[in-house]
Amino acid sequence: MKWDLFLNLAFGVYILAEIAYVVSFFLRKRKIETPVSTLLVVGLSALTLSIGFRWAEAGHPPFTSMYESVVLFAWATTTAFLLMKRRGIPSWLGAPVTGITILALGYASLLEKTIAPLLPALRSNWLTIHVISYFLAYGVLTVSFVASAILLFGSTKRTDGADSNADQRAAQWDAIGYQGVAVGFPLMTIGLLTGAVWADRTWGSYWSWDPKETWSLICWLVYALYLHVRIVRGWRGKKAAFVSFIGFLLVLFTYLGLKYLPVALKSLHRYV
Amino acid sequence: MRTKLFEHIASLFRSVKLTVVLLSLIAATCVVGTVIPQSPLAPEDGTTQISKLVASLRWCFRWHDIYRSPFFATLLVLLAMNVIVCSLKVFRRPTGRNVGWILTHASIVVILAGVLVGQLTGDSGIMKLYEGESSAIAERADGTELELGFSVTLEQFAIEYHEEPVERLLVLHGGVEQSFPMTVGRGHPLHDGSRLRIAERIPHAATHMQVADGDTGEINPAVRIVVEGNGRTSGNWVFAAEWKETRLLEGAVSVRYAWCDTDEAYADALSAAISPEKETLLVHVQGTDIVTALPVELGEAFPIDGTDYIVETVRYLPDFRKDDDIGEPYSASDEPRNPAVEVRVTEGDRSVNRWAFSRFPDFWRMHSDGKETALDLKFVRPAERVIRLVDLEGSGITLVRFNAEGAAEADLVQLGQKVELGESGWTIRIAERLVRPRFTLEATPSLDPRADPAVKVNLRRKDDAAENSLWLTPNTVGEMGQTKLLYSREFKPKQYTSDVTFVVDGRGTDRGEIKVNAPLAYRGFTFYQSSYGDDGGLFSVLQVKRDAGAPIVYIGFGLLCLGLLYVFYIKPLLAKKGNRTSGAAT
Numbered sequence: 001m002k003w004d005l006f007l008n009l010a011f012g013v014y015i016l017a018e019i020a021y022v023v024s025f026f027l028r029k030r031k032i033e034t035p036v037s038t039l040l041v042v043g044l045s046a047l048t049l050s051i052g053f054r055w056a057e058a059g060h061p062p063f064t065s066m067y068e069s070v071v072l073f074a075w076a077t078t079t080a081f082l083l084m085k086r087r088g089i090p091s092w093l094g095a096p097v098t099g100i101t102i103l104a105l106g107y108a109s110l111l112e113k114t115i116a117p118l119l120p121a122l123r124s125n126w127l128t129i130h131v132i133s134y135f136l137a138y139g140v141l142t143v144s145f146v147a148s149a150i151l152l153f154g155s156t157k158r159t160d161g162a163d164s165n166a167d168q169r170a171a172q173w174d175a176i177g178y179q180g181v182a183v184g185f186p187l188m189t190i191g192l193l194t195g196a197v198w199a200d201r202t203w204g205s206y207w208s209w210d211p212k213e214t215w216s217l218i219c220w221l222v223y224a225l226y227l228h229v230r231i232v233r234g235w236r237g238k239k240a241a242f243v244s245f246i247g248f249l250l251v252l253f254t255y256l257g258l259k260y261l262p263v264a265l266k267s268l269h270r271y272v
Numbered sequence: 273m274r275t276k277l278f279e280h281i282a283s284l285f286r287s288v289k290l291t292v293v294l295l296s297l298i299a300a301t302c303v304v305g306t307v308i309p310q311s312p313l314a315p316e317d318g319t320t321q322i323s324k325l326v327a328s329l330r331w332c333f334r335w336h337d338i339y340r341s342p343f344f345a346t347l348l349v350l351l352a353m354n355v356i357v358c359s360l361k362v363f364r365r366p367t368g369r370n371v372g373w374i375l376t377h378a379s380i381v382v383i384l385a386g387v388l389v390g391q392l393t394g395d396s397g398i399m400k401l402y403e404g405e406s407s408a409i410a411e412r413a414d415g416t417e418l419e420l421g422f423s424v425t426l427e428q429f430a431i432e433y434h435e436e437p438v439e440r441l442l443v444l445h446g447g448v449e450q451s452f453p454m455t456v457g458r459g460h461p462l463h464d465g466s467r468l469r470i471a472e473r474i475p476h477a478a479t480h481m482q483v484a485d486g487d488t489g490e491i492n493p494a495v496r497i498v499v500e501g502n503g504r505t506s507g508n509w510v511f512a513a514e515w516k517e518t519r520l521l522e523g524a525v526s527v528r529y530a531w532c533d534t535d536e537a538y539a540d541a542l543s544a545a546i547s548p549e550k551e552t553l554l555v556h557v558q559g560t561d562i563v564t565a566l567p568v569e570l571g572e573a574f575p576i577d578g579t580d581y582i583v584e585t586v587r588y589l590p591d592f593r594k595d596d597d598i599g600e601p602y603s604a605s606d607e608p609r610n611p612a613v614e615v616r617v618t619e620g621d622r623s624v625n626r627w628a629f630s631r632f633p634d635f636w637r638m639h640s641d642g643k644e645t646a647l648d649l650k651f652v653r654p655a656e657r658v659i660r661l662v663d664l665e666g667s668g669i670t671l672v673r674f675n676a677e678g679a680a681e682a683d684l685v686q687l688g689q690k691v692e693l694g695e696s697g698w699t700i701r702i703a704e705r706l707v708r709p710r711f712t713l714e715a716t717p718s719l720d721p722r723a724d725p726a727v728k729v730n731l732r733r734k735d736d737a738a739e740n741s742l743w744l745t746p747n748t749v750g751e752m753g754q755t756k757l758l759y760s761r762e763f764k765p766k767q768y769t770s771d772v773t774f775v776v777d778g779r780g781t782d783r784g785e786i787k788v789n790a791p792l793a794y795r796g797f798t799f800y801q802s803s804y805g806d807d808g809g810l811f812s813v814l815q816v817k818r819d820a821g822a823p824i825v826y827i828g829f830g831l832l833c834l835g836l837l838y839v840f841y842i843k844p845l846l847a848k849k850g851n852r853t854s855g856a857a858t
Contacts, residue, residue: 114453117434117764120788120801182844186836193829202789204396204800204815206825207387209339211306221299225292232288263306 003054003062004113007071010046011105013039014098021095033091037082040094044078051075058115063131064122067111072131073255074104076139084143084183089176096146126198134191137184138251141223144180145248147173148241174236177244185223192216211263215254222247285357294351301347305338352384372843375835383828390821398802399814401426406775410816418816421776422795427783428771429804429812433763441729441744443468444756454727454759465734470727471741477726478718479745483509486708493531495661495669495705500690501698509709512663515544519655525693525700526655531663531707538664545660545672546680553615553628554650555583568613568651580619581647587614592629601627613651657693659700669702713750715743727759768801770812786814 017039024036051071054062062068081097151173195213200206207213226243229235235243258264284290334341355377362370397410397418406425410418439454448463452470459469483496498507499520510518512531519526526549530541551568557579566574566583573584589603592612601612611630616623624643628651629635636648660672671685676694685691690699715726724746731752732739744750746761770786774794784792784799791800800815 112453114455116438117436117766120765120767123767124789182840186833186840189836190833193833197826197829200822201791202800203802204791204798204817206822209305209310214302214306218299218302221295221302225295225299228288228291228295233292261306263309 003050006046006050010043013043014102018098047075060118061128067108067113070104070108072135073138074101076135077101077142080139080143121202126194130191130194130198133187137187137191140180140184141248144177147176148245151241152238152245170237177241181223181226181244192220211258219250219254222250285354286361290354294347298347301344308335311336348384352381355380372835372839375831379828379831383825386821386824386828389824390819394819396817399816400811402809402811403429423775425773426770426812427773429810430769431765432767434766437761437763440760442758442760467732469730471730472728474715474717474726476718476721476723477715479713479715482712482714484710485706486710489708491708493707494709495529496703497527498703499525499698499700524655525657527659529661533665541662545662548678549654549658552652554652556648558646582618584616585613586616611653615649617645617647713743768804770801
C-alpha cells in the first residue's frame with residue numbers, strides 16, 4: 001500500500017532530521033540548518049503523499065480514525081513549524097518539534113491502520129474543514145507550547161555566563177508563544193464552530209454538552225483567557241506562558257485523554 | 273445620582289478582571305459537568321430531612337444537570353453583561369482600529385442571545401415510525417408530547433450498505449479475546465506466544481465437510497447411512513447423541529442410532545428400539561425453551577408443565593382437505609396423504625382450535641387464521657419406514673425394522689451390507705461408522721460468483737513445531753482445540769434514508785426524503801435521520817426540532833470568525849504592508 005510506504009519513508013526522514021539536529025547541537029555547527037530544513041520538507045512531502053494516497057484509496061477524507069488523526073497531527077505540526085520558521089523563529093526549535101512529530105508517528109504505528117468504511121454520520125463536507133482547521137491549530141499550538149515550555153523550565157543563562165541577554169531571550173520566547181496562539185486561536189475557533197454547525201446538521205443540535213465538545217470549549221476558553229491577560233492586562237513572560245502551557249495540556253487531554261473519562265463511553269465522538 | 277456602589281459595580285463590569293474570573297469559572301463548571309455524570313431527568317433524591325441550605329445549594333448548582341443550573345446560567349448572563357458594558361466603553365471612542373474588537377465581542381452577545389431564544393422558544397422530540405406508520409406527534413425528552421400540526425408517514429426506510437464488507441478475524445485463545453485485520457499472509461503473535469497466521473483466502477469458495485476417525489478426542493459416535501433404490505440415493509450422518517432422529521427420503525425413512533459400551537446399556541437401548549413409535553404432538557411455548565411431547569390420543573387433554581395451557585387433540589383426518597375458506601374440513605381419502613390433527617388449546621376460559629399438519633409443520637408461519645396462540649404445534653407421525661440401530665462396542669450393530677404387521681425384526685448387520693426395506697424397492701446400508709469423528713471443513717474455489725469467501729488460518733502453539741490449520745466461512749465459529757475463531761464479515765451501512773409523506777389537515781400531501789447529514793425542513797420543523805432499529809419490524813428514528821435561535825447563533829458564529837480572522841490575520845498583514853509602503857520603520 002502506497003500510503004503505508006510513504007509513511008515509513010517520512011518516519012525515516014524525520015529520524016534523520018532529528019539526528020542531524022542532535023549532532024549539530026553537540027558540534028555547534030550552524031551550517032546544518034539548510035540541510036535539516038530540506039530534510040523536514042522532504043519528510044513533510046512524504047507525509048503529504050501518504051495522506052493523499054490514503055485519501056484516494058479510501059474514497060473519503062482520511063481523518064476519521066485515531067491513526068489518521070495522529071498522522072494529520074504530525075503533518076500539521078511540521079507544516080506549522082516550517083511556516084513559522086519563515087516568520088523568524090529560531091530554526092533549532094525544530095529539534096523538539098521534530099521529536100514530538102517522531103513520537104506521534106511512532107504512536108501511529110501501534111494503532112489500527114485498516115481503512116474502515118465511513119459511517120453515515122461522517123459523510124459530510126464539514127468533516128474536512130472541521131478536522132483540518134483543528135489539526136492546523138494543534139500544530140501551531142504545539143510550536144507555541146514548546147516555546148512556553150522553554151520559557152517556563154529552560155535556563156536562559158548561557159554557559160559563558162553572560163545573562164544580560166536573558167530578558168531579551170525570554171521576550172523572544174514569549175513572543176513566539178504569543179505568535180502561536182495568535183495564529184492558532186482563530187483556527188481553533190473555526191474548528192469548534194464548524195463542528196457545531198456539522199452537529200446541527202447531523203444530530204439536530206449545535207451543542208449537546210458531549211464530553212469532547214465540552215472539553216474543546218474548555219481549551220478554547222483557556223486560550224481566550226490567555227489572549228485577554230496578555231493583550232489587555234499586559235501579562236508577559238512566565239505568567240502568560242503558564243496559561244498557554246496549561247492550555248496545551250488541556251488540548252492533549254482533549255485529544256488523547258478523554259477516553260479515560262467514564263462519561264466518554266457515551267460520547268458521540270467516540271470513534272476518534 | 274451615581275452612588276459609590278453603582279460606580280463600583282460599573283467599574284467591575286468594565287474590567288477584564290471580571291472577564292478572567294468568569295471565563296475561569298465557566299471553564300471549571302464545564303470540567304465538573306464531564307466528571308460528574310449528567311442525568312438531566314434524574315428524579316429527586318429520596319432522602320428527606322435535608323436542610324433548607326443544602327436544598328437551595330443543590331437547586332442552585334444542580335451538579336447532575338449543571339449546564340442548565342441557575343449558577344451556570346448566571347455566569348453566562350454576567351459574561352454577556354461584562355461584554356456589553358465593555359463595548360459601551362469602546363463605542364464612546366469608536367475607531368477603525370476597534371473593528372476587530374467589536375466583531376469578536378458582539379458575536380459573543382449574539383451567540384448567547386441566540387441560545388437564549390432557542391431555549392425559550394425552541395422545541396424538540398423524537399419520532400419512532402415503522403414502515404407504513406403515521407404520526408403527528410413527537411416525544412420530548414421529558415416524555416411529553418410535541419404536536420406537529422401535521423402528520424408524518426414513513427413510506428419506506430432504506431439502508432444503503434458499503435460495497436466492501438469489513439472483514440476481521442476474532443480469536444478467543446486461552447481466555448483472551450483478540451481482533452485482527454483480515455490481511456492474507458500476515459502473522460500475529462498471540463498473548464501466550466502462539467502464532468496465528470492467515471494463510472489463504474478464497475474470494476468465492478465451495479465448502480464441504482471431510483470426516484475422519486480420531487484416536488483421541490470426544491466420543492461422539494456416528495454412522496453414515498445410505499438409502500438407495502428406484503434410481504435414487506439419499507444419505508446422511510446419524511449421531512448417537514441424544515437418540516436423535518434423522519429423516520431421509522423427504523421424511524419417509526426415519527433412523528435413530530444408539531451406541532453402547534456395556535451389555536446393560538445395550539439391553540436398555542434394544543428394548544427402546546423395538547417399541548413401536550407413536551404419533552406425537554410437539555408443543556413449544558413461544559419465547560421459552562419449554563417443549564413438551566404429547567401422545568396423540570383423541571379426546572385426552574394434557575396440561576403443559578410450567579404454563580396454564582391445556583392441550584387436547586380433538587380430531588384426526590388422514591387426508592385433510594378444505595375447500596376455500598368456508599365449510600368444514602374433510603378427509604379426501606383413507607390414505608395418510610395429508611395427515612392432520614385438530615388441537616384445542618385452552619388457557620383459563622379461552623380456547624382456540626387449530627389444525628396441525630404433519631406434512632407442513634411450518635404452515636402457520638406463512639398463513640394466518642386470525643387466531644392468537646402462544647403455542648407452536650408440531651404433529652409428528654412416524655415415518656413410513658422406521659429403522660433403529662443399536663451398536664454394542666466390540667460386538668456389532670443390530671438393525672431393527674418393523675414389518676407390515678408392526679412387529680419388530682432385529683438382525684446383526686455388517687458395514688456395507690444392504691438391507692431391503694420391505695417391498696418398497698429401497699435398500700439401506702451402513703456405509704461408515706466412526707466413534708471419534710473429526711469433521712474438517714475443506715474449501716476450494718467455486719465458479720459461483722455469489723459464493724461466500726473462505727479463509728484458512730494456521731495456528732502454531734508456543735512450544736510446538738507443528739502447525740494446525742482450519743478453514744473458516746464467514747460469521748461461523750470454528751474451533752481448533754480450545755481456541756475459538758470467527759471470520760467476521762460485516763457489511764457496514766453507508767446511508768439511511770427515510771421516505772416520508774406529510775399530510776396537512778387531511779388534505780394535500782408533500783413528499784420528502786430524510787438522510788443522515790441531509791435533514792428536511794417542513795413547516796417550521798426540521799427532521800433529522802437519527803437512527804433506526806429492528807424489533808421484528810424495521811423502524812426509523814427521526815429527531816424533530818424547531819429552533820428560532822439557531823440562525824441568530826449562526827450569525828454570531830460568522831461574526832466571531834470574521835472578527836478573529838481580522839484581528840489576527842488581516843490586521844497584522846495590513847500593518848506589515850503599511851510599514852513597507854511608508855519606508856523603513858523608524
